[in-house]
Amino acid sequence: SYELTQAPSVSVSPGQTASVTCSGDKLEDRYVWWYQLKPGQSPVVVIYEDKKRPSGIPERLSGSNSGNTATLTISGTQAVDEADYYCQAWDSSTVIFGGGTKLTVL
Amino acid sequence: QVQLQESGPGLVKPSETLSLTCTVSGGSINSFYWSWFRQPPGKRLEWIGHVYYSGNTKSNPSLKSRVTISVDTSKNQFSLKLSSVTAADTAIYYCARHSSGERTTFDHWGQGTLVTVSS
Numbered sequence: 001s002y003e004l005t006q007a008p009s010v011s012v013s014p015g016q017t018a019s020v021t022c023s024g025d026k027l028e029d030r031y032v033w034w035y036q037l038k039p040g041q042s043p044v045v046v047i048y049e050d051k052k053r054p055s056g057i058p059e060r061l062s063g064s065n066s067g068n069t070a071t072l073t074i075s076g077t078q079a080v081d082e083a084d085y086y087c088q089a090w091d092s093s094t095v096i097f098g099g100g101t102k103l104t105v106l
Numbered sequence: 107q108v109q110l111q112e113s114g115p116g117l118v119k120p121s122e123t124l125s126l127t128c129t130v131s132g133g134s135i136n137s138f139y140w141s142w143f144r145q146p147p148g149k150r151l152e153w154i155g156h157v158y159y160s161g162n163t164k165s166n167p168s169l170k171s172r173v174t175i176s177v178d179t180s181k182n183q184f185s186l187k188l189s190s191v192t193a194a195d196t197a198i199y200y201c202a203r204h205s206s207g208e209r210t211t212f213d214h215w216g217q218g219t220l221v222t223v224s225s
Binding site: 031033035037040041042043044045048049054086088090093094095096097098099100 | 110150152166208209211213
């Protein structure tokens with residue numbers, strides 16, 4: 001079965017750029033979604049189909065997907081961006097998730 | 107604004123059936139797909155399965171034999187039943203909406219409900 005791999009944690013200083021990566025075999029051949037999870041809150045889609053941003057999501061969040069790696073980039077990171085981020089793709093009509101990355105804004 | 111709310115027992119005994127309901131407000135359940143997810147403590151999100159408003163379902167092969175998902179359009183609700191639970195089924199369970207059966211965005215989610223399997 002297809003697998004997505006994420007680093008468990010990423011730290012960033014306020015105002016700096018954070019990169020959250022998701023790797024999988026020939027991942028560029030699949031669309032990738034990114035979801036933000038905060039404790040006690042509903043998950044939120046922040047990027048869909050590799051690089052599209054839903055309405056209401058700040059422009060400082062962007063996505064890319066090339067080769068074996070998809071990347072969620074957060075520019076000018078703010079404290080409100082501290083959360084767990086999960087990449088997601090589809091495999092044979094089944095939803096698969098990466099292990100999640102905890103983004104800490106120090 | 108569409109809102110989803112999970113409800114059901116927070117504690118289930120081993121070998122029994124876990125039952126949850128997701129109530130949709132602010133919009134119709136018709137014309138959409140509705141999924142269940144879960145996240146065990148310290149583990150990744152897992153898709154459990156979905157139901158179309160017409161009643162058609164699809165489940166994760168890893169859970170398929172134990173999962174029943176149904177929809178009640180008159181109540182704007184859909185439900186999950188997971189049979190023969192064990193401690194490994196302890197998780198936060200989420201419901202979510204999507205507009206097609208695959209390669210789609212889960213655009214609205216519930217806040218999640220913690221279900222603990224313990225005697």
